[in-house]
Amino acid sequence: MITFSNVTKRFGQKVAVNDLSFQVGAGEVLALLGPNGAGKSTSMKMLTGYLPVSDGTVSVCGFEMHEKAGSAQSRIGYLPEGTPLYTEATVIEFLRFAAAARDVPAKKQKQAVSRVVDCCGLEEVQYQLIDTLSKGYRQRTCLAQSIIHDPKVLVLDEPTDGLDPNQKQDIQNMICEMGEDKSILLSTHIMEEAEFMSDRILLLSKGQSVAEGTMDELRQKLCNQHRIILKLADVSSSEALDVFQTIPAVAKVEQEESAASELSLTIWVAEDESGSSSLLPELATLCHEKAWRVIGMKVVEASLKDIFAEATRES
Template sequence: MIEVEHLSKRFGDRYAVDDLSFSVAPGEVLGFLGPNGAGKSTTMKMITGFLTPDGGTARIMGHDIQQAPVAAKRTFGYLPEGAPGYSDMTVAQFLRFIADIRGLSGAQREARIDAVVADIHLNDVLGQRLETLSKGFRRRVGLAQAILHDPQVLILDEPTDGLDPNQKHEVRKLIQGMAKDKIIVVSTHILEEVEAVCSRAMIISHGKILADDTPATLAAKTASGRLDDYFREITAGGLS
């Protein structure tokens, strides 16, 4: 599982993440929610080893991200903000490069690339350089590299950012299809996305957890029965 213990990060005199602890078990899809500046992306960067915490740690499938970073990183796929890539590579070249560094080879390598290209509908842009792609296609390529090695854990930061409604629907279906045998964390500001794909919702603000339950249970705490109303009220300090 993912185990986060007393994770903290300061920027100047401000805590972006403040003594955060939680765990995510196999089969769970955790929606990680919060207003801008809540600490969502900072938390994900620390869990995945791209940012060193000031305190605490995270373990992924039993591997401490600080003490055993290579072993930990083998277990997960990560889609960060912006989905950076090598702009002068074509999509096909980039996916082959990712397959190589993930240790895929031979028939397995080709089969995984073919499967991911089909699942994320990248056939039409395989020959294009990443720098020429639209924001939506760059996001889709970023998702492709995250799932290419069929990891046990997926950590996705705004996976549908820049996608049109049809593409969002396709990505949500893909996440739902992978959920039964993976651990998935999805950071998003789209509450309908949480309701569509997540079995659990965690809301943070100022680096602290405000709520952690199923989306339906949280929504039921408001008179309207809507998750977006609960989110607005709790992040404004109106609900306990």
């Protein structure tokens, strides 16, 4: 449904996006994840036809943007960062306008507005002036306008930016539901958000793709190093650090903040070892021999933050 093929965007001598390629299929959510300036918004603007590409091709539902922009754009719903709203209109007036602007047939506009009001949870505020809405309801209204014409493709640029935790959760849940039958490309700099909402993640740094895949694939490719969180009671930190750092299967040991009577350690498993499962019995045996009381011990997989740090280390 969405295809980027060797896409580059230059602004004078500056290369904002460099030879970027990816695809998003039907019923799939792909998250563009990267810091500010990584090229996320520029990529989305090229996808929607707002910016022309310098090199490469962009296609939507089989239509190349530079050849059949109208056909491609009619199949896209776009939620740009900081979507403008007509604040003097009511929610329902704005959505009627959006339906007409998106060429929804006059006979179907009422049904289309009713559908997105229900889908985006706007029933309680549909007759309110947009100027009186909370940030959460404004963002719901923006999301509603992006799907008023029932597009096959959704392009969402920082869809939860500026919202409080509850509002973010509401928008995230709505996007997940929409992703069941649409191709969705969303951008975010929030790692937990990318992991929660997307099927696949594309890591961007300085306009280039540094890694792409599911969370499991990214862990396998980039950060297959597991760590063990070990909590002990009434144990000398210096003694414990010295003992654990002598184990061949341990890459490093870090002390974490904890209560006064507790010692919390993060034990990183060496990359060339078979995994953390073989190290757990060894740690348990060692603690028993030392008469150290274990409060807790658990294996933690690499987080998206760990993966992103590893992927961008050399870029």
